[in-house]
Amino acid sequence: MFSVSAITVATLLFSSQAHAATYAITDNYVGQSLLDAFIYDAIPDPTNGRVVYVDQTTAVAQNLTYASDDSVIIRSDSTTILDPAGAGRNSIRLKSSKVYTNGATVFNIRHMPEGCGTWPAVWSFGETDGAQWPALGEIDILEGVNNQPNDQVALHTATGCTVPETRDQTGTTLMTDCDANIVGNPGCGVESASAVSFGPGFNSNGGGWYAVERTADFIKVWFWARNDAAVPSGVAEGSDSVTTDNWGTPTAYFPGDTCNMEKFFGAHNFIINLTFCGAWAGADDVYSAAGCPSTCVDYVNNNPADFANAYFDFAWIKHYD
Numbered sequence: 149m150f151s152v153s154a155i156t157v158a159t160l161l162f163s164s165q166a167h168a169a170t171y172a173i174t175d176n177y178v179g180q181s182l183l184d185a186f187i188y189d190a191i192p193d194p195t196n197g198r199v200v201y202v203d204q205t206t207a208v209a210q211n212l213t214y215a216s217d218d219s220v221i222i223r224s225d226s227t228t229i230l231d232p233a234g235a236g237r238n239s240i241r242l243k244s245s246k247v248y249t250n251g252a253t254v255f256n257i258r259h260m261p262e263g264c265g266t267w268p269a270v271w272s273f274g275e276t277d278g279a280q281w282p283a284l285g286e287i288d289i290l291e292g293v294n295n296q297p298n299d300q301v302a303l304h305t306a307t308g309c310t311v312p313e314t315r316d317q318t319g320t321t322l323m324t325d326c327d328a329n330i331v332g333n334p335g336c337g338v339e340s341a342s343a344v345s346f347g348p349g350f351n352s353n354g355g356g357w358y359a360v361e362r363t364a365d366f367i368k369v370w371f372w373a374r375n376d377a378a379v380p381s382g383v384a385e386g387s388d389s390v391t392t393d394n395w396g397t398p399t400a401y402f403p404g405d406t407c408n409m410e411k412f413f414g415a416h417n418f419i420i421n422l423t424f425c426g427a428w429a430g431a432d433d434v435y436s437a438a439g440c441p442s443t444c445v446d447y448v449n450n451n452p453a454d455f456a457n458a459y460f461d462f463a464w465i466k467h468y469d
């Protein structure tokens with residue numbers, strides 16, 4: 149008896165130390181330093197989007213990325229009518245130069261791309277040492293299509309990572325198996341309960357804060373709208389330290405009990421991208437259910453001015469370890 153309870157006490161003490169959730173800032177990206185922390189990933193879109201991810205020279209020349217002291221704009225072309233037989237709409241995919249594992253990252257976002265056909269995302273995945281996706285996992289933090297009101301968080305992994313249906317989160321479980329090899333690769337998604345967490349609603353509300361925390365034991369994602377009185381101290385101010393224990397119930401909680409986090413998730417690059425149409429936004433049923441006109445590709449080809457609001461405005465990104 150005595151030895152059992154001694155072990156229990158030791159375990160509790162050890163785990164509370166191991167999970168001490170106060171973190172200190174390691175990366176503070178604002179204005180030009182935010183753009184400088186990313187490379188322009190001018191690759192073909194793996195999801196067959198109606199997009200051309202441009203390089204840095206083109207982005208700067210066309211003013212598709214722009215930094216002032218406290219704002220970073222990341223956007224698509226909104227002036228060119230596209231040749232249906234030619235390439236897609238110029239846009240941006242940024243990939244962080246640094247990789248990140250455990251810790252907390254906060255994204256202070258004022259505006260995100262909106263509009264029919266848009267598929268913006270802020271996410272992370274691993275490709276260290278040539279590992280092939282999804283060996284090191286993918287975490288979709290902010291993602292959705294076609295002006296949907298609610299954000300969709302998801303993990304995508306190799307086979308063998310699942311999460312319980314019911315868990316301590318405010319969002320709705322969409323899938324419990326994170327396996328990217330399942331047909332259609334839905335991932336283990338969670339729909340946010342906030343109708344201002346994505347698209348036009350997010351933008352008219354002034355955006356808000358997205359945050360992700362990774363430990364050896366779990367992944368959590370939070371969203372606080374700009375006017376949410378519950379935004380924790382430290383987050384809104386962009387403090388030099390944050391205590392995630394004070395952040396309340398997350399939008400999405402992925403516990404490690406039936407998903408070995410250290411096995412399925414490696415060092416990740418953060419990605420900020422904006423594609424059009426493709427496998428999700430452009431799927432006929434998804435596109436028309438959103439009340440969007442014509443076909444996705446025709447719409448993106450012919451209505452450049454409708455993409456004037458297809459831009460991110462980041463106030464800052466901060467990482468804490």
Ligand SMILES: *[C@@H]1O[C@H](CO)[C@@H](O)[C@H](O)[C@H]1NC(C)=O
Nearest residue numbers: 192193194195269271421423
């Ligand atoms: C852009 O983001 C979406 C959403 O995560 C992703 O599925 C797609 O593969 C991305 N495209 C590129 C080229 O990164």
Ligand SMILES: *[C@@H]1O[C@H](CO)[C@@H](O)[C@H](O)[C@H]1NC(C)=O
Nearest residue numbers: 210211212213214215216221
């Ligand atoms: C580039 O975009 C920014 C942000 O929208 C704008 O303030 C600036 O005037 C633009 N620069 C040029 C040369 O158009």
